[in-house]
Amino acid sequence: MTITIAATNEVLLSSDEQSAARDFVQSLGGHPVQIGSGQDAELPVEVARVFELVLEAMAEGRPVSIEAMPENLTTTAAAGLLGLSRPTLMKLVREGRIPAHKVGSHHRLRSADVLRLKDELRLERQQAVFDVMDLEDELASNNP
Template sequence: MTVLLTNGTVFVDDDLRAQAAEFVQRAQEPGVRGLALVCDDAAPGELAPDLSALVLQVLAGLARGPVSVTALPDELTTTVAAELIGVSRPTLMKLVRDGILPSHQVGSHTRLRTADVLALRRERARERREAFEALLRFDEEFGAD
């Protein structure tokens, strides 16, 4: 059973939480490619990988207990930005001081545009992926068999 409150909060019972846990477990089995949406009057449509990942993360969180989903605001605090990028807050402030990550002041507080933070996050992920691929190529060329 679900109950939707006027403020957008959705409450679910233990049975639905158990169904979520079972679904997440099945979705992690080998051979499962993604999620599909099936409507009564149309052919099934596969969800985009990012949307499938979101739905599975929400269901996995729901299976463990309460979960909250919200959109990112236009501006972030340094603590939230550091967590999104995967660095400590002092490292984030060094990125700001070095001009790698633009910021602005709101009173005495540093704020960062979400778009800038996400762009840096994507760039760092791309750099890590390229470094890993270079390491794999090196290992294939010079690694011991």
Template sequence: MTIKDKLALPTAEEVAIAQECSREISAYLETGGETQQIDISARDGKKHAISIPTRALSLLADILAQLGQGNAVKIIPIHAELTTQEAADILNVSRPYLVRMLEQGEIPHHKVGRHRRVRYQDLMDYKMAVDARRSSALDELSALSQKYDPEY
């Protein structure tokens, strides 16, 4: 499988299969234990029981749910370091705009040679803070709208 294949949107068949698998896993997911047993069938028809961490199985269900909605999925380790382009893509901003944010100290970063790197967790912390401010501003606007125009 090439990198292009890994980042491609799922086909209609893959979407249908992912939807069904996501529902099946979610229905049987037991969140109480640390691990769960699942059976995997080999091509020769033999079944193999394996023990999988419950967190990993839950993550698999989430991945399948996203694929079932027709989304491509990329897994990034929390401690991963991102290039400025990868970070910009996650925030849905241009790379030059992200670089300005880094230079203004809005998001922590460091340099490797002359290239900037952003920790994934720092980027997510920034994104959550921005989302919280945005949500608060929307709540405030909604309250003002109801106060001054009670018909809404």
């Protein structure tokens, strides 16, 4: 059984509020912020980055959605997060590249494992681009 609880709050910013959001984003960079109790608190870099992204989108008048990722993902959801087709993801599961467990007859993947694989795939793609650039340089130096 799956229970979904959704809370939706729509907040539209006026142009003055958008400008204030832009100013606040520029001031976030690792400086202390004042929390509701009036105390200063240092935001961790990751948290400041989340606020920065949210405020940038709001300052531009774009919609923002924030949600917690479930501990386990379906193969369809994981494939979407990875930018892969579901059959390609299942191939990676069969190869042992990412662990999966079964719930009934369906595979599930831990979100932490999916995010780890996402980082690995990004690094592999980045390395492939560098390899192609090196090959181009090598070919260019061999053909004067």
